[in-house]
Amino acid sequence: MIRRGSTLERSLLLKFMQRTYQDLFPNKDFSHLEQTVKQYFSSDTPLWWVEEEGEQGEQGEQGDKGTRGQGDKGNNYTQFPIPNSQFPIACLWVGNAIDQVQGNRHAHIFILYVVPEHRRRGIGTALMRYVENWAIQRGDRQIGLQVFQSNKPALNLYNQLGYQTQSLWMVKFLSAEK
Template identity: 35%
Template sequence: MVSESNWPQGYQLVPGSSLDRARLLTTMGNAYRELGATQLGHLAKTVEMYLADSSALWWLEKAGAPRVGFTASVVPPMGCLWLGQSINQLTGALQAYVYLVYVAPTHRRQGLGGKLMDHAKAWASDQGYDQLSLQVFAHNQAALTLYKSLGYTPTASLLTLEL
C-alpha cells in the first residue's frame, strides 16, 4: 500500500487534487525551464488534458507547513509527483506513467527523487499495473543516472527532425 510517511526529517508527501492545477502548472514551468525550455504555453493544455480523476498527484512539502484551505501549503512545494495511465504501444497493455517527477534544486542530492520514484512504483503496483514508464530528455544526465540506478531500462528513442 502507498504510504505518505517515512520521509526524511523535515519533509512530508501530501496528496494533491485537481484543485492544484495552478500549482502544478507553476511546478511544471520550473521543471521545464531548468531543462532549457523557452516556450511554456503548451503546459496549461497538458495539465488540462491529463490531470484527471484517474491520475494521482502528490506534493513534497516542508513537514508541518501551514495550509491554505484544504490543499495547498503556504510554502512552495519542494517537489512533485504526478502519475497517470498510458498504453504500451508494443503490447497494448495499460501501464502506469510518470507525467512529472520534480525536486526543487535546493533539495536535490538527498535521495528525494529516488523516494518519489519508490512512491510511484508502490502506487503503480497498488493500482494493479505491471509496468511503470516515463520519458526523460537525453541531456538530463542526472535523471538518467537515477532511473538506471532504480532498474529502469531504455525501450525507445524519440527522434526529432527540425523543419
C-alpha cells in the same frame, strides 16, 4: 511528507511543470504547458506533493531508506526527513499509458520535479519508490517515463533504480518555408 494532490491544484502543477522545463531550457517560454495540464490533469491522473513538516520533531520514526509508508494505502502522507518550508518542494504527476507491444495499461510519469535546493537528498528516489508501490498495488506491470537525453542527473537516477531504455523517441524538425 508526501501528500496526494487534488485537481484544484492545477495552477501549482503548471508552475512546477514550467519550472522543470525552464531548468533545462532557461531561455524558452513554456506557457503552452497550460494546455497539457488542461488536457491531461484529472482525478484519473494522480498528483503527489512533497511538503516539509512544520516541526522537525513531528516526523516520527524513519525507515532505513528515510521513508515511512508505502503506496497509497489510505494514508495521504509518507514521511521522510527534510527541513521546514510552506511551499511544496517536489511533485510527481502520473498518467496512464498502453504498452504498444502487450496492450496492457501502465503508469506513465508525466513529471517528477524536485526544486534545486532540495536535490540530492533522496527525495526523487523516495518518490520513485512510492509510485512504484502505488503502481504495483493497482496491478500495473511496468512504469513508463520520458526523459531528455541531456538531463544527466535524471538519467542517472532512473538507471540506478533499474529503468531501461525500451524505445527511442525521434524527432525531425521541419521548415515551414517552401
